[in-house]
Amino acid sequence: MMASNRMIRVLFFVVTACSAAAQQRPRAADLGIPAGSLARGPLDAITDVAGVKVGHATVIRGESVRTGVTVILPHDGNLFRDKVPGAVFVGNAFGKLAGSTQVEELGEIETPIALTSTLSVPRVADGLMDYMLALPGNEQVRSINPLVGETNDGTLNDIRGRWVGSTEVRAAIASARGGPVEEGAVGAGTGTIAFGWKGGIGTASRRAGAFTVGVLVQSNFGGSLRINGAPVGRELAGTGPNSGKGSIMMVVATDAPVDARILRRMAARTMFGLARTGADGSNGSGDYGIAFATVRNPARLLTNDECSPLFLAVIEATEEAIYNSLLRATSVTGNGRTIDALPVERAVEILRRHGAVEAK
Secondary structure: OHHHHHHHHHHHHHHHHHHHHHHHOOOOHHHOOOOOOOOOOOOOOHHHOOOOEEEEEEEEEOOOEEEEEEEEEOOOOOOOOOOEEEEEEEEEEOOOEEOHHHHHHHOEEOOOEEEEEHHHHHHHHHHHHHHHHOOOOOOOOOOOOOEEEEEOOOOOOOHHHOOOOHHHHHHHHHHOEOOOOOOEOOHHHOOOEEOOEEOOEEEEEEEEOOEEEEEEEEEEOOEOOOEOOEOHHHHHOOOOOOOOOOEEEEEEEEOOOOOHHHHHHHHHOHHHHHHHOOEOOOOOOEEEEEEEEOOOOOOOOOOOHHHHHHHHHHHHHHHHHHHHHHHOOOOEEEOOEEEOOOOHHHHHHHHHHOOOOOOO
16 A cells, blocks of 8 residues: 555656646747637646536656546536437548447437547546446436546557546546646656647637637647648658648547537537648558537527538637647657657747748
8 A cells, every 4th residue: 555655646646747848838929820710628637618627637657658538528417318419420430439329320429528549439438428328317227328538648658558437537526627728748648749848738729709619629630730821840850750641539528509510510610620730641540530519409490591600610610729739738758758848949949930930
């Protein structure tokens, strides 16, 4: 028990130190990267959608384990009893998104959404079922559809160890909060890589008239990084172990009164935002959009024509969330390798040279 407590204390120290370092790194808005056509939300995060909460459990052990789980809660009630409308869009299906077929069929999400490491998907799904079955009111439930996505963190992490399970899922759910979202090398983003630089968790939001759209991403994909059109990746000559492959999970939340059909159209727009960042959509990239609405049983649904601002909000928030996942990530060493964080000062020089940032 003493050894176990010591490991927990060491883990807490490492995660706290990494979190503090991430807080010192800027977000896209801090650098003057334009928001686009729509205004950012107050927090510029998925939690700008009222009721949405995000939690992480980060697993760092020894020299080889760098992984974790991130959960998104559409609301803090019993999701099985109070389901939310939801949808999934698949850009390239080289990946695992457990529970997606039922969401596509019924247009509902009935558990927290979890993101993790590829080989931990079954264990995280099992952890979500443990959590849901234990909730008051679910004593007679005989079917649960956990929604779990992944990216492969096997470069920095001992992925075959499958280090994330029920304990970590419960910890992530217990830590879930509204307000600012921790980004970068945390939770499901602990061991991920994007464009050859350290990737991770990123988030952003946009106001679309009376409504809010928020996006959270788990970035772990390849291509040549472009920020607001500037060829940052090319000029940095950034290459790495997965600079040409990998995956991304993109989660969209909104408070707009929309059904599963419109949510699927919104999820599809995550691919537009992804493309803006220079992603190459390689064979080995699993690119998924998941969308949900927090409004249940609205008196009136938005019409098709009324949804165009929501689509634009998804595109802009997805693009910026990916930038934030890179900007907030810190360098990570694990599994015998080191992946450097995006060099912010050099990137800013490139952005200024191309007129891609606003003067402050």
